[in-house]
Amino acid sequence: MHELGVISKIVESCELIARQNGASRIGYIKLEIGEASGVVSKYLKTLWTMGTNGTVLDGADLVIEDIRAIVKCNDCGEEFSLMDSADANHDKPCCPKCQSRLFTLTNEDCKKCIIAEVGAVD
Amino acid sequence: MMDEVKIIKLKESVLEDNNQDAQLLRDTLRSQGTCLLNLMSSPGSGKTTTLLALNKAFAGRLRWGVMEADIDSAVDANTMLEAGVPTVQLHTGGMCHLDADMTRQGIRALGLENAELIVLENIGNLVCPAEFDTGAAINMTILSVPEGDDKPAKYPLMYETCDMLVVNKIDTLPIFNFDKKRMEQCARARNPEIEIFYISAKTGEGVQELADALVRKVKEWNAK
Amino acid sequence: MSEVKVIQVNESIFAENDRTADLLRKRMTEQGTLFLNFMSSPGSGKTTTLVALINRLKDRLNIGEMDVDIESSLDAQRVADRTGIRSLQIHNSGLCHIDADMTARALLEYDTKGLDLLFLENIGNLVCPAEFDTGAHKNVTILSVPEGDDKPLKYPLMYQVSDVVLINKIDALDYFDFDLKKAKQRILALNPNAIFFPISAKTGEGLDAVCAWILDELNTIKSAIL
Numbered sequence: 001m002h003e004l005g006v007i008s009k010i011v012e013s014c015e016l017i018a019r020q021n022g023a024s025r026i027g028y029i030k031l032e033i034g035e036a037s038g039v040v041s042k043y044l045k046t047l048w049t050m051g052t053n054g055t056v057l058d059g060a061d062l063v064i065e066d067i068r069a070i071v072k073c074n075d076c077g078e079e080f081s082l083m084d085s086a087d088a089n090h091d092k093p094c095c096p097k098c099q100s101r102l103f104t105l106t107n108e109d110c111k112k113c114i115i116a117e118v119g120a121v122d
Numbered sequence: 123m124m125d126e127v128k129i130i131k132l133k134e135s136v137l138e139d140n141n142q143d144a145q146l147l148r149d150t151l152r153s154q155g156t157c158l159l160n161l162m163s164s165p166g167s168g169k170t171t172t173l174l175a176l177n178k179a180f181a182g183r184l185r186w187g188v189m190e191a192d193i194d195s196a197v198d199a200n201t202m203l204e205a206g207v208p209t210v211q212l213h214t215g216g217m218c219h220l221d222a223d224m225t226r227q228g229i230r231a232l233g234l235e236n237a238e239l240i241v242l243e244n245i246g247n248l249v250c251p252a253e254f255d256t257g258a259a260i261n262m263t264i265l266s267v268p269e270g271d272d273k274p275a276k277y278p279l280m281y282e283t284c285d286m287l288v289v290n291k292i293d294t295l296p297i298f299n300f301d302k303k304r305m306e307q308c309a310r311a312r313n314p315e316i317e318i319f320y321i322s323a324k325t326g327e328g329v330q331e332l333a334d335a336l337v338r339k340v341k342e343w344n345a346k
Numbered sequence: 347m348s349e350v351k352v353i354q355v356n357e358s359i360f361a362e363n364d365r366t367a368d369l370l371r372k373r374m375t376e377q378g379t380l381f382l383n384f385m386s387s388p389g390s391g392k393t394t395t396l397v398a399l400i401n402r403l404k405d406r407l408n409i410g411e412m413d414v415d416i417e418s419s420l421d422a423q424r425v426a427d428r429t430g431i432r433s434l435q436i437h438n439s440g441l442c443h444i445d446a447d448m449t450a451r452a453l454l455e456y457d458t459k460g461l462d463l464l465f466l467e468n469i470g471n472l473v474c475p476a477e478f479d480t481g482a483h484k485n486v487t488i489l490s491v492p493e494g495d496d497k498p499l500k501y502p503l504m505y506q507v508s509d510v511v512l513i514n515k516i517d518a519l520d521y522f523d524f525d526l527k528k529a530k531q532r533i534l535a536l537n538p539n540a541i542f543f544p545i546s547a548k549t550g551e552g553l554d555a556v557c558a559w560i561l562d563e564l565n566t567i568k569s570a571i572l
Contacts, residue, residue, distance in 0.1 A: 005445060005478065012362040012447075017353060027350055031359070038477060038503065039359075046139070113359045119350045164388040165472055165501070166493030246500075248388050249416065249442040249471050268492035268515065269389025276418050276470070277388065291492065294521055 003043040006113070007051035013115055018056045021120045025056050028119035030063040034110035035083050041066060060119075069110040074102040140254055144222035147257030151229075156237050157340045158225070160258035162280065164273075165246030167266040168290045170202070171323040173241060177207050179333030184340060186239035189228040191220050208234050220244055225256040239340045248273065252280040259343050262286040267294050271305035274312060282312045286319065288332060293322040363479060367446035370453075370481030374464070378571055380564045381464045383482035385504065387497075388470030390490040391514045393421045395547040396465055400429040402557050407462040407564070412436055412452055414444045414469045421467060432456075443474035446481045462564055472501040484509040484563065491515040491522050495529035498536060505536045510543065512556065517546040 014026045033041050041064050048062050069082040073095035082105075085093035094101050151158055163169050173188060180186070187208035190199050202209035210232045212224065225242060232240065242258065244251045261284045265273055268291060274281040281287065287309055289302075302320075309316050319335070321328035358364070374381045384392050393413075400409050411433040413422040422435035434456040438444055449466065458464055466482060468475045487508035489497055492515060498505045505511070511533055513526065526544065533540050541559070545552035 005443060005474075006359055009359050009363050009445075013355075013357065013359065016362065017355065021351060021353060023351070028352075038473075115355045115357050115359055115361075117352055117354050117356075119352050122349050122351075164470065165497060166387065166490075245473070246387070247442070247471055247473055249469065250474075266389070266492065268490065268518065272420055273388055275420055276415055278418070279416070294492070294518070297518055297521060 003040060003047055004051065006039055006044065007047055010115060011052060011055045011057055014118060015056050017118060018120060023056075023120035023122060025058065025121050026060050026118045027121040028061040028063070029057065030065065030116040030118070032065045032067050032109070032112070032114040032116050034067040034112045035069040036110045037113045039113045065116070067107070067110045067112070070106045071103040072106050073098060073100050074104060075100040079106065140221050140223075144255035144257040147222050147226055148259065151257065151259070152343075152346070155344045156229075157239050157260065157343045158229075158256070158258040159239060159241045159260040159262055159336075160244055160251075160256045161241055161262050161264070162244045162248075162251045162284070163246065163264040163266075164248050164269060167246075167264045167269065168323050169243050169246075169264055172264060172288065172290060172321070172329075173202065173207075173243065174205055175321075175323040175326060175329045176333050176336070177205055179329050180337065183337050184238050185234075185236060186241065187232050187234040187237050189225075189232055189240065189242045191224075191228070191242060191244055208232060208237075220251065220256055221254045222257045225258075238344055239336070248277040248280050252277070252283045260285050260339060262288060264288045264290050265305075266291040267298050267300045270298075271301045272308070274305060274308035278312050281309050281316065284313070284316060286317045286335075288319045288321055290321055290323055292320050292327060293325050360477070360479070363446050366450060367479035367481040370446055370450055371483060374458075374481070374483065375567055375570055377459060377461075378568050379458055379461045379464050380560065380567050381466070381482045382560075383466045383468055383480045383485045384488065385468045385472075385475050385485060385508070386470060386488035386490070387472045387493060390470075390488040390493065391547050392467050392470070392488055393424055395488060395512060395514060395545070396467060397425055397428045398547045398550065398553055399556060399560070400425065400431060400465070402553060403463065403560065404429060404431060406561075408460055409463045409465070410434075410456065410458055410461045411465045411467065412449075412456060413467040414438055416469070425467075438469065442469065442471050443478050444468060444480060445478035449480045463560065472497065472504050476501075476504040476507050483567065486510045486512060488512045488514050489529065491518050491524045494522075495525045495532070498529065498532035502536050505533045505540070508533075508537060508540055510541045510559070513542060513544045514547055516544045516551060517549050 018026055033039055052058055070079055071082050072079045076098040078095050078097040080096050082093050161169055188202055189210055189212055191212040199209045199211040212228045242256055263280055263284045306318060319328060319332045321332055386392050409431050411425050414436045415421060419435040422433040425433045436452045466480060485508050487504060489511055530542055543552055543556050
């Protein structure tokens with residue numbers, strides 16, 4: 001359950017941001033969670049309220065944007081969603097156009113988990 | 123960093139939600155006459171090889187299927203299918219465990235009507251899976267001889283949670299220092315009721331006894 | 347009426363942990379201590395390997411060891427008993443990993459001044475520990491022969507963050523279908539800079555080369571502070 005550890009890291013970062021900006025608390029936070037980052041949005045949301053209770057993020061609105069893993073077929077150039085293809089093909093994604101199993105990731109962002117922006121409150 | 127008490131409280135609340143969900147799933151499966159077995163272990167213990175060996179030993183006595191959640195499956199869903207076992211690969215996206223909700227989705231995806239046994243091959247990890255009730259009727263863990271006899275002492279929750287402990291790769295006992303007695307003492311200290319089986323999925327030794335025990339348990343469970 | 351100021355952050359959630367880890371690493375370098383993080387799945391032989399390495403090096407180096415486990419103190423005790431060095435057991439509340447902050451807190455209880463070498467035996471898990479920088483100079487991952495040569499395919503992140511891979515239990519190669527060449531190829535595909543040492547912690551085979559690497563790394567650290 002490392003989403004717990006992830007929330008504690010977010011809290012730490014926000015404490016620093018609040019201090020740097022003379023804010024008393026963070027009222028809103030937007031996270032970008034990559035599909036290939038290993039962090040699960042669902043658990044983050046479930047644990048969020050209790051995980052931020054009593055911290056600088058207490059009561060903050062949480063907005064999560066999921067960053068999809070988009071790949072490009074090495075053979076025909078078709079771009080498609082890695083996870084959608086995995087779901088449709090027994091976890092063995094392939095090009096929906098030519099069924100090739102060779103593809104390249106187009107966006108490294110989907111491996112990351114980012115604090116995009118926060119709303120600091122005086 | 124969160125303090126220890128808070129971490130424990132947080133986990134309790136998440137687990138509580140999941141526990142209720144798991145109980146619902148268990149009741150639904152019982153009314154359908156399907157026994158769900160949650161198979162856990164560390165990576166490389168031989169979960170899939172064991173399943174293939176069990177399939178042969180079941181000899182058609184059970185209508186069963188497999189949900190592959192372990193990304194670390196040396197034998198993929200296709201190979202299980204080739205062996206004639208209905209199988210579905212769950213898409214886990216790097217998670218370190220499965221819960222009741224994901225299990226439910228997997229069962230739906232498997233779509234096996236009148237299944238007597240569904241085996242959930244959980245993610246290769248001794249820490250996280252033990253904490254999450256998947257709604258299974260039977261929890262089984264595989265410990266392989268090369269890993270050592272101290273795993274029950276080091277990962278107590280896993281062994282507390284399991285009904286059955288299968289010790290695999292016994293064909294390698296001559297080359298590893300595996301103290302059976304000590305391992306059993308550790309496991310039983312945490313869980314006096316745990317049933318222990320010794321097998322080699324590779325040579326087939328002990329597999330028939332395990333298969334027979336499972337068939338018996340499944341039929342008993344479904345008859346209730 | 348409170349004013350809300352929107353701040354663009356655009357920073358990885360691991361950024362704070364990374365900062366703590368960097369500070370820890372810097373501190374270790376400044377005091378001349380090589381800090382190594384050992385990871386693997388359960389039963390690969392972390393403790394046995396550490397005991398073997400410590401016994402080979404303890405006459406030349408001051409060595410410390412910290413072990414992370416959920417509950418038991420078996421490993422730290424085992425290391426202390428078999429090597430005579432001081433070891434610290436960290437219980438991490440059942441979390442599946444340890445991060446830089448937890449490491450730093452453990453170091454408050456474990457004086458590392460004067461140590462040449464500090465080992466961290468991470469929790470037996472191939473999934474979560476890879477995500478959190480512990481502040482170590484190098485990550486050493488143990489892959490044991492009985493586990494299979496396909497682990498790099500299934501746990502890519504672990505091998506991406508590993509500087510060194512010890513392939514352990516090579517004394518058992520005849521009993522298992524483990525293709526050493528394939529395993530290396532798979533790891534190099536993820537991490538072209540990874541260094542390999544095939545070893546048997548049990549028989550001692552290959553350990554001299556690992557010790558040589560450790561001494562080399564330590565030399566690099568010590569030269570940096572001169």
